[in-house]
Amino acid sequence: MLLEIKGVHFGYQQEAPILQGFNMHVARGEFLALLGPSGCGKSTLLNLAAGLLMPLDGSVKFNGSYLHGINNNVGYMTQGDTLLPWNTVAKNILLPLELRGTPAQERSDKLERALKLVNLGDARNKFPSELSGGMKRRALLARSLIYDPPMLLMDEPFGALDAQLRETMHKELLSTVNRLNESVLFVTHDIAESILLSDRVLVLGGRPLRILEETICPWGKERNLDEIRKSPDYAKLEAHVRGLLRLADAEQYADAPKGDA
Amino acid sequence: MKTNEPPVKDEPEHLAKAPVRKSRNRIRVENLAWQIAIGIIFLSIWEYASERWISALLVSKPSRIAQTMWEWSIDGTYVKNIWVTLKATIMGFGGGAIGGMILGYITATFRRVGEVLEPYVTALYTLPRLALAPLFLMWFGLGMEFRVMFAATIVFFLVYYNTYFGVREVSNELLAAVRIMGANRAQLAVRVVIPSALVWVTAGLKISVPYALVGVVVAEMLASDEGVGFLLAKSASQFSTYGSFAAIAALLVMALLTDWLLETITRRALRWKTAGSASQEQQH
Known part of the structure; x- marks a missing residue:
């Protein structure tokens, strides 16, 4: 297992616990999607995996070692814009390599590859304030991938993109993570996105958070997203997951403290 | 057949009526x-x-002031005194700004230090700086040190508070993202905290320059035998209105030049902030 979350308790003072004895894992090279209603605790799981939050009880293991601080072996793409506004696109993408002391030639080669991957070659000298929302997401993706972390943590990374660009990014992401055999822990609201991209979907809900169902997506690594969309299996799976998500939504609403809805 | 559609206008006429953006x-x-x-x-x-409606003794007249300015330019009065004031302003500004930035960074980064020092900093900040003049005079005498220290104490607090709030305002999300990429404490400071705080710090520096000049001029007026402040006080004591205005004109030029210089440096340092709006403006 690359990531193992075991018996984790987490919550904030004077609030109902978010996690209570929660278990999940991500295998090497696996693409796992976490699907659930807003505010259910999906991002908390990502923050635990990144070492930004520490469990009150239980353990988080990454690559066989217990996490006691920041996890430098993951790439983290959050919902927010975490590009450094004073650096150009190229400088932003290069940042992880510079921090790790990667040699100049290797940095330059990787930058070219990353810019090509996200189609930002022409914007390399622009500042984030000059980019559209979609371009910013692409720059963030390039920055998360450039140092080849064994695992990518992605928190609704393509929510701001238009449909066409999102499809392109889906294909690029799949081909990149497959090529590098990277694991991905992917948080999304989008049912189609979760089914198309992942090997496994965990439908989450309730408070404390629990796994309502684990769904296997039987498309294999070398998948053709356009073909999958046309298949009856996809339609069936999508309808099934949609039903589960409705249930999760209803539970979330029922579990919310009075006056919180 | 009649329709409700508006009549189609010829393009040239239509364009002629379109609002023109300057x-x-x-x-x-x-x-x-x-x-x-x-x-x-x-x-x-x-x-x-002047002389028709108001006494020339009170307001002088532009031609007489220009004549004095010309005389002072030729005989070296301007060069000598402006240089003294400028040197003291630069030294006072530099000393106060560096001290303010260092202490601001330390108190914002190490919260406990900030909490302990807070009442002392606040007390010194609220103290009228003019009250320190007699003490400074005793300690440093009439020389350059008096002017520099007086200006530095004014600049210090302006830069201190801006640096303090600038460092405190750094986005936690940015810090977390860069820490995950592998940044250590020093790298975080250089890559995130300092550039992020720079917006506040430059604002503090920009405000401080005129205050540094004010500090030096006040010090020169209080006790000095050279500098533009001295020139101003001496002219006023001799009822030389044109001399006072000529000294004020020198101060105006100095203030405008330093402001322009700082504006240019600030714009260059913070060009990332306006890059987006500049490109949008060009698109219009």
């Missing part, structure tokens, strides 16, 4: 023309009114 450059030139015109009108009225 270019940025044209607006700048127009503004400059207005500024020059206002200055000329003001000086003309002043020249005319």
Whole structure:
């Protein structure tokens, strides 16, 4: 297992616990999607995996070692814009390599590859304030991938993109993570996105958070997203997951403290 | 057959009626023309009114002031005194700004240090700086040190508070993202905290420059035998209105030049902040 979350308790003072004895894992090279209603605790799981939050009880293991601080072996793409506004696109993408002391030639080669991957070659000298929302997401993706972390943590990374660009990014992401055999822990609201991209979907809900169902997506690594969309299996799976998500939504609403809805 | 659709206009006529947006450059030139015109009108009225409507002893007249300025430029009065004031301003500004930045960074980064020092900093900040003048005079005498220290104490607090809030305001999300990439504490400071705080720090520095000049001039007026402040105080004590205005003109030029210089440096350092809006403006 690359990531193992075991018996984790987490919550904030004077609030109902978010996690209570929660278990999940991500295998090497696996693409796992976490699907659930807003505010259910999906991002908390990502923050635990990144070492930004520490469990009150239980353990988080990454690559066989217990996490006691920041996890430098993951790439983290959050919902927010975490590009450094004073650096150009190229400088932003290069940042992880510079921090790790990667040699100049290797940095330059990787930058070219990353810019090509996200189609930002022409914007390399622009500042984030000059980019559209979609371009910013692409720059963030390039920055998360450039140092080849064994695992990518992605928190609704393509929510701001238009449909066409999102499809392109889906294909690029799949081909990149497959090529590098990277694991991905992917948080999304989008049912189609979760089914198309992942090997496994965990439908989450309730408070404390629990796994309502684990769904296997039987498309294999070398998948053709356009073909999958046309298949009856996809339609069936999508309808099934949609039903589960409705249930999760209803539970979330029922579990919310009075006056919180 | 009649329809409700509006009649289709010919394109040239349609375009002729479209509102025309003035270019940025044209607006700048127009503004400059207005500024020059206002200055000329003001000086003309002043020249005319002096001795006719108001006593020349009180307001002098632009032509007499210009004559004094010319004389002081030729005989070296300006060069000698402006240089003294400028040197003290630069030293006071530099010392106060560096001290303010260092202490601001430390108190914002190490919260406990900030909490312990907070009442002392607040007490010193609220103390009227003029109250320190007699003490400084005793300690440093009439020389350069008095002026520099007086200006530095004014600049220090302005830069201190801006640095403090700048460092405290750094986005936690940015810090977390860069820490995950592998940044250590020093790298976080250089890559995230300092550039992020720079917006606040430069604002503090920009505000401080005129205050540094004010500090030096006040110190020169209080106790000094050289500098533009001394020139101003001496002219006023001799009822030389034109001398006072000539000294004020030198201060105006110095203030405008330093402001322009700082504005240029600030714009360059923070060009990332305006890059997006600049490109949008060009697109219009």
